[in-house]
Amino acid sequence: MKFSILKEDVIEGLQKAMSITPAKTGAAYLRSLWIKTEADRIVVMSTDASTEFTGSYPAVVHEAGLIGLNAKKFCELVRKHKGGEILLHTEKDGETCIIEQGRKKYRLPTYDAGWFQNFHDFPEERTVLLEGNFLRTLIDRTAFCLLDDESDNEYNCLRLGKDENGWIDVCAMNGHQFALFRFQNQDLFNVLSEEGMLIPKKAMSEIRRWTTFDEVELSMTAKRVFLRSADGQEMLSFPLKLHTYPDYKSFLNRFEGQFTSRMEVNAADFFDSLDRLSVFNTENYSSILMSLSSKALVLTTQGQDVGDAREILEISYSGELDSIAFMNASLMEVITHFDSEALVLEFTGSRSPCRIRGIDTDENYTVISMPVEITTDTYYTEEAETREI
Structure with missing residues (x-):
């Protein structure tokens, strides 16, 4: 087997192929990258025994064949080369692959071709x-x-x-x-x-x-x-x-008429406040308490040995719920996935699902988030969230 490639034609595909293979664990053949020659191209293949990747790239093929190489070693070697032509060929026994560029020469052991298993073909119907x-x-x-x-x-x-x-x-x-x-x-x-x-x-x-x-x-x-x-x-x-x-539809329908409290808030201001309050979150105290009134949202948090924090945001609010608590990191994560400038948070109760949607965009996007429980004997606690969804 003998062929030459240009680094700039294959490096991105090689890195995608390498990302599929297990980094350290698993059988050796799962950490392999297979290269098969075609008329004027090479086909690169890798798998972790479930996900499969194949990529076809330009090459000058001198002798046809199939070889298996250690994915990480080969991809890293190609990545560290300068751009230009790289020549690959196997020795007569087929057990070693020689890689050359100019005066540089490397030898990598090959895997037994008997390890190779055919990959699935793309179904052309109903694409x-x-x-x-x-x-x-x-x-x-x-x-x-x-x-x-x-x-x-x-x-x-x-x-x-x-x-x-x-x-x-x-x-x-x-x-x-x-x-x-x-x-x-x-x-x-x-x-x-x-x-x-x-x-x-x-x-x-x-x-x-x-x-x-x-x-x-x-x-x-x-x-x-x-x-x-x-x-x-x-x-x-x-x-x-x-x-x-x-059956998520039954869950959504069950709560549809129960979102009786509604808060509108600027998404960027909300996120920035939560981000500042996260400075005071610790492993054991990672929640924020939201106190609600018609025009103001009071955000508070405390962390053992790190102090406490309080911020007030302007909001539009209607409803009877006066306070609710969430895991801060989870709530911040949710906000980042909306494009809307303003968000609507709809509540059913302090221990029940909260529905989050965008106002001006994101009309087909909804996130439901469970709060954490507030108790009266301490400021607030972060009990494990019950799997109700």
Whole structure:
């Protein structure tokens, strides 16, 4: 096997391929990067046994073949080279790959070609074209509500499902937060099954990192989702989760008529105040108390051995709820995902869900957040949030 490549043609793809492979753990073949030659290109492939990446890049092929290399070692070596042509070829026994650029020469051991397993092909039927920026926005607005624990099924996956009115619901939950983003795309609506699809959080992170294109093609089978750059050069695929997703619509309907207290606040001012109060948060005291009146919001917090803080914001408020507490970091995280200049926070009670929406934009985006409980024997406490969502 022998071919030459230009660093600037392949380095971005190599780094995407390397990001798929396990960093330290896992079998050696999962930490490998496979390179297969075609007529005037090379195909780079990597997997972690579930997510698969393939990328096709220009090359001058002298001898065809297939080799497997340590993904991290090879990608780092190419990254540290100057731009220009890099020559790769294997020795006669095929057990060593020689990498050359000018007077520089390196030798890397190859993996047994018997380890290589064929990757899934992109299903050409019923493809959907999506804007890359929209796909990233969809992920950013929902994936923050997912847990990292892969065994916690409903709290570790994003759901895309069809609404009876022709909308597509994208939702995520983690037990104390729920994010819902709705949009319309008739082509995607037509290819989604009635059950929708469940995408694990790990795959969402890879999609977010990979999606640097203006447009992306999406296709799917019953068990797998495929994303391909519009030029066909790169593809990412991953398995779907197959468990039953919780009935979030019943939860939303149950509380729909109970949001009887309503606060409007400037988003930037609200975030800045919370950010300043976070200076006084500690591991054991990480909440903020919100005291509500018709025209003012009083934010207070205290931290053991670090002092306390109090700020007042102008708001518009109606309702009977006079105080409520939230985890400060979680509330700040939610605010960052809205584009609106002003936010509406709607309350059902001091221990019940709070609905957060934008006023001037974000009309199809909602976040539900659970408060922490306030007690009377101490200033306020941060008891574990009950999984009610």
